[in-house]
Amino acid sequence: MPVNILMVDDQPGKLLSYEAILSPLGENLLKANSGRDALEMLLKTDIAVVLMDVSMPDIDGFQLADMIREHPRFQKTAIIFISAVHLTDVDRIKGYERGAVDYISVPVIPELLRAKVTVFAELYRKTQQLEKLNRELEERVAERTEELRESESQFRSLANSIPQLAWMANPDGSIFWYNQRWYDYTGTTFEQVKGWGWGLVHHPDHLQEVERKFRHCIKTGEPWEDTFPLRGADDNYRWFLSRALPIHDVNGKIVRWFGTNTDITERKLAEAALVKSERLAAMGRLAGIIAHEINNPLEAISNAFFLLRDHPSLDEEARYYSKLAEEELARVAHITKQTLSFYRESQQPVAVSLAEVLENVIELQSRKLQLSGITVEKRVYTRGVVQGYPVELKQVFLNLIANAIQAMPEGGRLRIRLGQSSDRRSGREGVRVSIYDTGTGILPEHAKRIFEPFFSTKDTKGTGLGLWISKGIVQKYEGTIRFRSIRNGHVRATCFSVFIPALSTAETPEVKAALVA
Amino acid sequence: MTNRRRVILCVDDETNPLVLRKLVLEKAGYEVITARSGNEALQVTGSRPVDLVLSDYLMPGMTGAELAQHLKAKNPNLPVILISGVNDIPPGANVADAFLSKVEGPDALGKQIAAVFERNRGPQASSANC
Numbered sequence: 001m002p003v004n005i006l007m008v009d010d011q012p013g014k015l016l017s018y019e020a021i022l023s024p025l026g027e028n029l030l031k032a033n034s035g036r037d038a039l040e041m042l043l044k045t046d047i048a049v050v051l052m053d054v055s056m057p058d059i060d061g062f063q064l065a066d067m068i069r070e071h072p073r074f075q076k077t078a079i080i081f082i083s084a085v086h087l088t089d090v091d092r093i094k095g096y097e098r099g100a101v102d103y104i105s106v107p108v109i110p111e112l113l114r115a116k117v118t119v120f121a122e123l124y125r126k127t128q129q130l131e132k133l134n135r136e137l138e139e140r141v142a143e144r145t146e147e148l149r150e151s152e153s154q155f156r157s158l159a160n161s162i163p164q165l166a167w168m169a170n171p172d173g174s175i176f177w178y179n180q181r182w183y184d185y186t187g188t189t190f191e192q193v194k195g196w197g198w199g200l201v202h203h204p205d206h207l208q209e210v211e212r213k214f215r216h217c218i219k220t221g222e223p224w225e226d227t228f229p230l231r232g233a234d235d236n237y238r239w240f241l242s243r244a245l246p247i248h249d250v251n252g253k254i255v256r257w258f259g260t261n262t263d264i265t266e267r268k269l270a271e272a273a274l275v276k277s278e279r280l281a282a283m284g285r286l287a288g289i290i291a292h293e294i295n296n297p298l299e300a301i302s303n304a305f306f307l308l309r310d311h312p313s314l315d316e317e318a319r320y321y322s323k324l325a326e327e328e329l330a331r332v333a334h335i336t337k338q339t340l341s342f343y344r345e346s347q348q349p350v351a352v353s354l355a356e357v358l359e360n361v362i363e364l365q366s367r368k369l370q371l372s373g374i375t376v377e378k379r380v381y382t383r384g385v386v387q388g389y390p391v392e393l394k395q396v397f398l399n400l401i402a403n404a405i406q407a408m409p410e411g412g413r414l415r416i417r418l419g420q421s422s423d424r425r426s427g428r429e430g431v432r433v434s435i436y437d438t439g440t441g442i443l444p445e446h447a448k449r450i451f452e453p454f455f456s457t458k459d460t461k462g463t464g465l466g467l468w469i470s471k472g473i474v475q476k477y478e479g480t481i482r483f484r485s486i487r488n489g490h491v492r493a494t495c496f497s498v499f500i501p502a503l504s505t506a507e508t509p510e511v512k513a514a515l516v517a
Numbered sequence: 518m519t520n521r522r523r524v525i526l527c528v529d530d531e532t533n534p535l536v537l538r539k540l541v542l543e544k545a546g547y548e549v550i551t552a553r554s555g556n557e558a559l560q561v562t563g564s565r566p567v568d569l570v571l572s573d574y575l576m577p578g579m580t581g582a583e584l585a586q587h588l589k590a591k592n593p594n595l596p597v598i599l600i601s602g603v604n605d606i607p608p609g610a611n612v613a614d615a616f617l618s619k620v621e622g623p624d625a626l627g628k629q630i631a632a633v634f635e636r637n638r639g640p641q642a643s644s645a646n647c
Contacts, residue, residue: 292575292602295603295620296531296619297533298620299538299620299622300533300537300538302622302623303534303537303541307537307540307541
């Protein structure tokens with residue numbers, strides 16, 4: 001790329017001779033015959049090198065150099081002085097101070113002039129190229145920055161739209177960013193939970209262990225996984241499955257940790273309910289096996305006693321023993337029959353008599369009732385037949401009656417009422433079972449939570465799932481389960497009422513069959 | 518002519534239960550022959566007449582239900598009662614005339630057999646009268 005060379009001299013002849021000398025270089029040669037002209041041209045075009053006579057009539061070369069240098073644009077423009085007069089070193093120094101870069105003395109040696117101009121022309125060219133490259137580099141950086149900002153904003157939208165809580169930590173484990181869900185769930189601010197501040201929303205029972213495991217993974221670089229409760233903005237805890245993965249740079253060093261917390265509360269509830277129902281099913285299968293194994297010898301023994309009845313060789317005493325044994329054996333048979341039928345769930349809905357269910361349940365609890373000194377009053381006004389599954393219906397009333405018994409450790413009254421009814425709200429016809437006890441009662445602050453899963457007022461046993469499961473079952477039948485509790489000084493009573501819609505309570509053949517069983 | 522005693526074939530793979538059941542049925546007035554397996558039972562019914570077959574359900578080899586199916590295929594008029602320790606009526610057992618639980622006890626057994634004979638009165642009654 002040719003650059004512009006400006007030649008300044010008041011004598012046109014000299015200009016022509018310079019032109020002749022420099023034309024082989026192939027650069028653009030511009031001529032000015034006065035300082036004024038020279039300045040004008042400098043302002044109009046980009047000049048690489050100025051070739052200037054030191055002594056010109058209208059302006060001193062040095063002064064011109066000063067003026068040129070004053071413009072910030074021309075700070076680096078190469079100025080070569082051509083001097084006819086012999087210059088002392090002092091003069092030269094003066095010239096350099098004024099911004100000259102070189103001197104050529106007259107007579108001008110063409111090769112010398114060419115060589116010097118070339119050097120500065122090259123320098124100028126290289127500088128231009130460098131500046132161009134720089135500009136291009138800056139453009140590219142701007143582009144990249146924009147791309148990065150774009151991708152960051154995409155990342156942020158993504159991170160804020162996933163249902164999980166997400167966060168990022170430094171290699172040392174201190175967290176420097178949380179997604180919006182984290183803040184929404186915990187109701188915290190960045191200031192509160194940045195770094196290691198997240199302990200704030202952890203359950204005190206779990207925090208120590210969580211931190212220990214996390215720190216271990218930070219140290220070893222292995223992926224982190226843990227399950228623990230986190231407190232929400234409503235002060236309730238929910239369970240989260242949490243994971244974090246390290247992010248490495250090209251050299252394999254950890255530069256960041258990316259982590260998520262997934263709410264698994266629903267899953268945990270479902271699992272607990274499943275475990276419970278599986279246990280019930282397993283008990284059912286076991287009960288079936290045991291009952292069957294027992295039933296065979298049971299029959300044989302029953303037959304033997306049958307044969308002993310009125311056997312001539314027995315005297316009165318022996319007959320008496322035989323009779324007692326036969327009676328106890330009948331009880332054993334009854335128990336195995338009860339146990340087996342209790343756990344056997346049918347495949348299809350069948351006619352279930354709630355009167356029978358209640359009787360079964362009470363019988364099963366008869367020992368506990370006796371030991372606790374609880375009197376049982378039954379008011380059964382109907383067979384209470386509903387279409388459904390016997391075992392789960394038994395489960396509901398077993399749960400309610402067991403709760404009532406637990407509430408009366410020192411004794412009391414258990415009143416059970418079964419009758420036809422209609423639901424107050426829906427107006428549907430159906431069957432209502434009321435289970436009334438004179439036990440400890442339910443505190444008002446517990447009242448709104450007793451149907452919640454994992455909520456228990458019993459401090460030792462109990463999964464806290466009984467009422468939640470019972471309610472779920474009753475709702476499956478489109479029924480309702482409600483309770484009232486009085487704690488007024490010495491008067492304490494609780495009544496649970498279960499309503500199950502039933503199309504008709506007439507005694508159909510299915511009903512009769514259910515009763516005979 | 519007095520009615521001859523009805524003959525019951527009692528099938529069970531276990532000895533004591535089989536023996537005791539036979540004794541109970543004899544006390545109730547029936548003549549009882551026994552078989553220890555389904556195959557044996559088929560041999561017996563093939564070689565002499567019986568009035569009712571009372572078989573255990575759960576037996577090694579042929580189950581009581583399978584035996585009932587074979588018997589009914591040969592002679593649909595021969596009453597078959599299945600008795601078992603399980604309370605559910607197992608699949609395939611409804612070819613039998615009745616299904617009894619062992620838990621019900623000897624009195625119930627007697628009643629159930631009488632009831633089945635009562636239901637099947639027709640052909641037997643005419644053959645028994647001489």
